[in-house]
Amino acid sequence: NPEVSYFFFFFKHSKREIKMRKLDSTKLRPLKSEQLLRIEDHDFALRPGFGGSPIPVGIDVQVESIDSISEVDMDFTMTLYLRHYWKDERLSFRSNKNRSMTFDGRLIKKIWVPDVFFVHSKRSFIHDTTVENIMLRVYPDGNVLFSLRITVSAMCFMDFSRFPLDTQNCSLELESYAYNEDDLMLYWKHGNKSLSTDEHISLSQFFIEEFSASSGLAFYSSTGWYNRLFINFALRRHIFFFVLQSYFPAMLMVMLSWVSFWIDRRAVPARVSLGITTVLTMSTIMTGVSASMPQVSYIKAVDVYLWISFLFVFLSVIEYAAVNYLTTVEERKQLKKRGKASGTYSIDAVQAMAFDGCFHDTDVDMDLSFSDRCEENETRARAASIPNVDTTRMKRKRSLKGNVGRIILQNNHVIDTYSRIIFPSVYIVFNFFYWGLYI
């Protein structure tokens, strides 16, 4: 049968070709990596030393950057080079020089690699531009160096009771997911020097105090003890931004509210609007601070400062209300007293002004019954005061006797005078306490 014979001929040829091809490839250098590393025999589902003693895996970390710290989410984002070192006999190969061989990252799909994960991480990814950022380097004796570039966002519990004069301690934790202490021993390759950082790692808002590496054991009730490695770092917040943004404006607002004590107490609209506008500005500053903060259930250091400043500003408004009220009360008392004494008495034109809002150009005698028409009052007052001013003085002396009101009126001046000293000094004392306590 010709077809059968041709078939046989074909097979003989192809076999020879295949055999020749095999012969050729074993002779050729460079060898295929898979043949070099005997990948077909390598079962990547089994760890090295399977069934035997735990395999030690060394870890080395180089932190490239800390991208951001978020107070609202209470997490941090870090980019790092994570390197694993372990020994896998199955990957050893013959070599005259002791040089390691670097392979393409896609080879890791075919060999066993440790399954390290980041405990308490929220999001993480291996960078994959232009190809997966993975390095695989195998030494002739089977030692493997496996390196990855990873960005991870991990949780950090933050305590804001001293915000913004606070220091946060955060840590990134590495652990094997499947293999517990009996199968895989995770350790820092060079002890405390395993952790290195890029030379210009810096954050805008924080000062990175120290990076340290530590290790511990973690127990899971269902699965056993695992080795856990910690990357700890402490961040100290720069106070300058908050001084400029919150403390300084608050201080200025408090000082502005003190200006009110120096303005004449008869200028009612001025003092009230000064007080109220400073309260409004303080309120705006406080809202601005809490916009970028998590809603915690305790009071923060900046809250303490802003609320006490707010209290000072508030008290200056209350102080002026008291001054104004006492002035009015005094007027009424004096009027009543005059009524009892059944005589006219002269009061200072100023007091008369505060009382009925009309202009008086001299000290006038006020009647109990006063009308809206200031001219009437004026004429009546003028008629009464036609005797010259000497009597005014005598009248004043007369009315002064036993008249406590006038003294209290003088004392309203006193409230302002005392406030001018008390408010600033108490505020300065508060500042001493505050900064002494928190710094």
Added chain:
Amino acid sequence: SHIYKKNHDITKTWKGKSEQLLRVDDHDFTMRPAFGGPAIPVGVDVQVESLDSISEVDMDFTMTLYLRHYWKDERLSFPSTTNKSMTFDGRLVKKIWVPDVFFVHSKRSFIHDTTTDNIMLRVFPDGHVLYSMRVTVTAMCNMDFSRFPLDSQTCSLELESYAYTDEDLMLYWKNGNESLKTDEKISLSQFLIQKFHTTSRLAFYSSTGWYNRLYINFTLRRHIFFFLLQTYFPATLMVMLSWVSFWIDRRAVPARVSLGITTVLTMSTIITGVNASMPRVSYIKAVDIYLWVSFVFVFLSVLEYAAVNYLTTVQERKERKLRERFPCTCGIPHSKTMMLDGNYSESDANSLAGYTRNQMVPEEEKQEKVVVHLTMSNESNSSRKRGLKGHVGLRIIQNTHAIDKYSRLIFPGTYIFFNLIYWSVFS
């Protein structure tokens, strides 16, 4: 026989399947060309398509670029009569070796994949490969804001091989400084792109060795106009508005106080607005200096009026005490009437607007008032001596006028001087 013939045909035709043509089955993509031998040189060529955004808060920039690699892989050479290159589908990349270039200090990056992976693979008959991709990368850039917004930022994008050290892969710019090209219409809204240039260096990693690193550097100069309109101009206007207070009569207490306070409030709002879109840095920025100095000016105008008002009150009290000692029916100084009812009055206290003087004023009083009026309007020393011997009060009233008068000159003068210094230092 014709099966054999088919085999024969395939090996004869050069329009074979790509995998057979490039002998991909024999090609071990996990091993670089010349594995175990000298380092393979890989040339890099970049065409920047756009700078998408610069973020101050995150301190990074986003760039889209065409990244091209050039290297020679003997294993991919194929026989060809013409010297033409052959372009293959991007998916072939998965089966051959390609350099593993990555962007150092990048935060996020991706290869565009619409409508298919934006990858080009072109192989020349002698084994030269051109491998191109379109990438968007967000990379870190350390920014210095001490001169913000009159600043210039220098950012750089760094390329490096991830796995292969200097001994395995040599990364270099294919055409030296001309390897970096930009699209003609590359522009940013807030910045002026001053220059693009390339450099290359070696980077050392203690655990893994020396790597070739290529840099794409560019300098950005910020356009000041937006900040002029948004921040500087309103702040300047607020300061000028606070000067209006010196021209208003000092007896108008509510007016001057509320003018001063409202300008302080507006300055505070402007300051808060600027810091909203800025990172929280620990040093003072140029815009902070301007805003805070303006805030101090506005604050001082409020204090100035408090001083004026206080001195006026002190003066009044002194005058009142004096009047008690020297009996004279002097007219109340006009300043006092102002404070009480907020109405402006002429220097003659007798002619108050809205109040009619009655005719019951005794003649003598009127005359003395007139005398005092003349005294005050003339402001002559002699009359002062005559009517108000040893009376310091009048001088203080003159002095409170003087505070305002001086302020009208001092405040604008100092502010203009500050502006001259500021703009010459920072521009």
